[in-house]
Amino acid sequence: MKILFRWFGKEYDTVSLDKIRQLPHINGIISTLYTKPAGEAWNRHEIRLLKAVIEKSGLSLQGIESVNVHESIKAGFPERDRYIENYIKTLTALGEEGIHLVVYNFMPVFDWIRSSLAKPRLDGTTVLAYDEEQIINLGPEKLFGWLQGQAKGFLLPGWEPERMSRVKELIEYYRGSSEETLFNNLEYFLKAIIPTCETYGIKLALHPDDPPWSIFGIPRIVTKLDNLRRILNLNPSPSHGLTICTGSLGIHPENDVIHIIQELHDRIHFVHLRNLKTLGSGKFEETAHLSCDGDLDIYNILKTLYDYGYDGCMRPDHGRAIWGELAMPGYGLYDQALGSAYMYGLWEAISKSNPK
Numbered sequence: 001m002k003i004l005f006r007w008f009g010k011e012y013d014t015v016s017l018d019k020i021r022q023l024p025h026i027n028g029i030i031s032t033l034y035t036k037p038a039g040e041a042w043n044r045h046e047i048r049l050l051k052a053v054i055e056k057s058g059l060s061l062q063g064i065e066s067v068n069v070h071e072s073i074k075a076g077f078p079e080r081d082r083y084i085e086n087y088i089k090t091l092t093a094l095g096e097e098g099i100h101l102v103v104y105n106f107m108p109v110f111d112w113i114r115s116s117l118a119k120p121r122l123d124g125t126t127v128l129a130y131d132e133e134q135i136i137n138l139g140p141e142k143l144f145g146w147l148q149g150q151a152k153g154f155l156l157p158g159w160e161p162e163r164m165s166r167v168k169e170l171i172e173y174y175r176g177s178s179e180e181t182l183f184n185n186l187e188y189f190l191k192a193i194i195p196t197c198e199t200y201g202i203k204l205a206l207h208p209d210d211p212p213w214s215i216f217g218i219p220r221i222v223t224k225l226d227n228l229r230r231i232l233n234l235n236p237s238p239s240h241g242l243t244i245c246t247g248s249l250g251i252h253p254e255n256d257v258i259h260i261i262q263e264l265h266d267r268i269h270f271v272h273l274r275n276l277k278t279l280g281s282g283k284f285e286e287t288a289h290l291s292c293d294g295d296l297d298i299y300n301i302l303k304t305l306y307d308y309g310y311d312g313c314m315r316p317d318h319g320r321a322i323w324g325e326l327a328m329p330g331y332g333l334y335d336q337a338l339g340s341a342y343m344y345g346l347w348e349a350i351s352k353s354n355p356k
């Protein structure tokens, strides 16, 4: 098992590679070409440059989060084949550069959704929070501006401006569509890209929807165990797998993250570890990673991964904003460092007390 740190690139991240390098348990980075528009093909040269910057700091590029999927692929628009071709070119370039882990999501229109990027807590920290009523009142077209206004000038991952410019049109389209269409479009996409992944030994790690339910009448399918089973059955290839994002899956009232890991363990390609607290229906806030701070039992989640032989990568996900750090919401150094040290410590204890 390897713990990775997410890095958005020199221009966009306040956390430097040199600082990440000082975390004794981390030597791998998961990154992306942050401003590459979804749908454009990546070339080997730009991937090589990204690798070189990371390697110069004594770290290595272990995976990509994310290669975003163009909206026309999710929606099944006629031009999707052109964008799928580009996705295949990107995968080929990544494969040729020795990258074997690619995270993506299949959330229509929006990626992750929150109502607040800096909700104050009693301990003086701030966290990302979700209040569905507030989000519904705001409406889909104002959401991007609302979040961007709280982002302190940072470009938020998954909220590419080009996608946001089509929100109205896309929402209208999706309201007349269904979960079935999304399943079919995902199947079509996988069928086209899996052979390239198999050629290069690339593991695809589909990220769950965040939150894992439909909002604004837009269907979402990567949500709960039944759907995850069905999604994995869309394509039997060992290249087709999941990101277990404990926070995204854990907030669905029907999901038990431990049970999901037990059942789907052989298709887990990446893990995002974070914790949260439910504040009632359609309402939650993120917390520190520790089990004692949120609703999820992080020890037992890691223990289950260990027991089922997980030997892939994981990373701390969203931390609190602590000690006055100014950083991209959720992605400051301090709380992610505390989270990753906690993960490392738990893993060491679990593995030493349960030698295989």
Ligand code: DNO
Residues within 6 Å of the ligand: 065, 066, 103, 104, 105, 111, 112, 157, 158, 207, 272, 317, 330
């Ligand atoms: C948010 C992240 C997501 C995730 C993508 C994966 O902080 O967890 O943006 O990276 O959904 O494609």
